[in-house]
Amino acid sequence: MGVVGESVVRVDAASKADGTLRYTDDLPFDGLYGAVVRSEIAYGKIRAITFDPAFDFSDIVIVDYRDIEGRNANVVLTDDQPFLAEARVRHIGEPILLLAHRSKRRLREAAAHITIDYDAQAPVLSMEESLALKQRLYGEDNVFKAIHTLKGSLPEGRGLFSLEKTYTTPHQEQAYLEPQSMLARYNGGRVKIIGSMQCPFFVEAALEGLAGEKIEVEQAPTGGGFGGKEDYPSLIAGYAYLLCKKAGQDVKIVYEREEDIAYTTKRHPAQLHYRSRFDETGKLHALEVDITIDGGAYVTLSPVVLARCVLHAAGFYDCGYIRVDARAVATNTPPNGAFRGFGAPQVIFGIERHMDDIARTLGLSPAVVRERNLPGAGSLNVSGVPIAEHARLRALFDTACRESGFDALYNAPPPHRGVGMALFMHGAGYTGVGESMLASSVSIALEADDSVEIRVGSVEMGQGTLTALPQIVADVLELPVGMVSCRTPNTAEVADSGPTVASRTVMIVGRLLAEAAGQLKRALGDYDSPDAYREAVAHYRQRGGPLQFGASYEQPAGILWDEDLFYGNGYEAYGLGCYIAEVEVDPVDYRVRVVRFDAYNDVGQVVNPMMAEGQVEGGVAQGIGYALFERLVYETGRVRSPRFSDYTLPMAPDLPKISVRFLGLEGPSLGLGELPMDGPAAAVANALGHALGNAFDALPITPETVEEACR
């Protein structure tokens, strides 16, 4: 039947397009609305909380940290972040009290009659202030996590050119269209959580700590995530849970856009210092990278984001000496977290800008410099193991250069135009031996009507899980895709197949599902049509075998990882990209338009080409937004641009027709979701550098920056 590789129409398209699909805020609801009272200062102690005696609070449900029966800690990697502040606040917007009422208006009035007095202290608002220990916020040195790697030995400096440059990348907002939303259902003393999320089992684990008991968590149809609904939903689920438990009624919390932008997690800002030595042909001999990322007020996922920064910092280039020193630091700003690419877009911007700077220094074409540094059979990556993908990378690079006509455009650009490229990789799945720690499991079940149901924790958030996973199972079982479905992820009913992050759904969960489907197929014996399948199932039922089949993750042989030395296979597999952008600069108002964008990808087998193209086009759009549009303004620790009218996202007329190619289709699926977010910003910045003969080292590149560079 071969349904893998076909552009099957997504199963949820019709219900999404006709408006009948129920997202969290659309679910039937007869209860209380919840709201969060937050810190107005960035750093200090809570002195007193005053409830205006002139206001009648008797019908308002009020929760503070003393209402927590379990632990007041949202445990992600460590337990430093409370659900509700006790004595101290560490960022503007930190939750202090929770309120609930049937009327949103009365809820707003109640909030306005609560005064919180603080002993404010001088906050730490930048990475520099943090490292200078303006205040001690975390440990001895304000460093959440530091990673150092060293590969090879420093070459003899004689006759080599050297270059030292700093690149910076800003916060980025996920801007999923559906704001964070959570519903806590009350049923005879028990609470069930339903909401917009990527990782039901993360939420379940967080609530188990908070409540001291297991809470059932169900994912509702989710209107986009991009990482923003990886770790944050645990917090809002906690708020809904606490209010629901205290009120004894259903409680719904839906953020307004401003609240969502101002207080939920963002992409980590990064300062990237690159120092290189290279010869006159452009061949790299040494690369030293110093990385600092801003974690915000609590640890959350910063150590893992940092690991991803380190593993992607040198790209896949061949270089005999690579040293990376990296740290994630604490500041008094809202915690940063997961965003598509998870650390890679920052450093890919660094290394890919640096490759262009090397080319400029030598007066060579950027394509020539990259070509001279392509890895070969013996080349080692940043963590000291051979780059297994070297042949695929070269094939991708050659095709991209040839088909896009890069050289011709580079050598004779039309007026006000420039062309730029980025060549990059993205490790899919958890870093190091993370996947084996997750120990994901999946199950499939034969249903009464002979169809097959997939029971996994992987969620649909727009990327196509509900369609791609059935395609994989149907392919193994040689059935029409309509005979396989996915159950809504509910922690009480499905296997814990790990979080829906890190481009791992098709690569890891899909592979396990193929294994489970293989077991079912072997149990059923031979059949050559859907009718024969039904007969085989009938015989099988008579024999009385199990109706459910499962598989669990086991680390493939030969994966080696030493976390202390940061040595070994940082990832099981890498997707590859070579992206080419052509930009045009308006000589009057300095506006930059991307006029063409070609995305060449090698992600192994593509399960659904139409959905995969959609993923790449959407990722590129976010990457172009990162490059040219998206700017969050912080002022004394507060987001000053918490609206879509201030935080500008690309609209249809702002984007070119993004052209997507997939190469290297043979072999296993390598992970696709994040790759297209990694390369566009560097490609666009490099193209702009080409157009204007200037360097653009900080994102976003707005008309103001362009004007300044042209002066």
Added chain:
Amino acid sequence: MQITCTINGKVHRFDCAPESRVLDLVREAGMTSVKAGCGEGECGACSLFVNGRLVNACLLLAPQIQDAEVVTLEGLQEETAAIRESFAEHGAVQCGFCTPGFVLRAYDYLSHGGERSEEAIKAALDGNLCRCTGYRKIVEAIVKVKS
């Protein structure tokens, strides 16, 4: 205050504060295709027709729909069938939260004789935000709607 209007041909009466947003009223009336995306007219997820004009429900206050004829996607299922089919077939739907707004925008555009060129359609979509698709497949879907 009392507000009376028709929504999808049915009379609705709201007892509401004058500063109530039309967005919230129509959602309370069960029209959940109208989504709250940004609350300030930037994203188009709450698009609906008021007296034949496509508007953002988040920017309208209750008195603005007094005696008006309000039509949401729920009331235009037949008229938008070909558009919705094209969106599905061409991969223009991802997370789906913006999709009802885009479907109404496309319906408004095409029913006013909008040109089937990519550039013209892109320009027409300037008031609708999609964070998933990069817009290409939405534009293609509109170009290829069967008439």
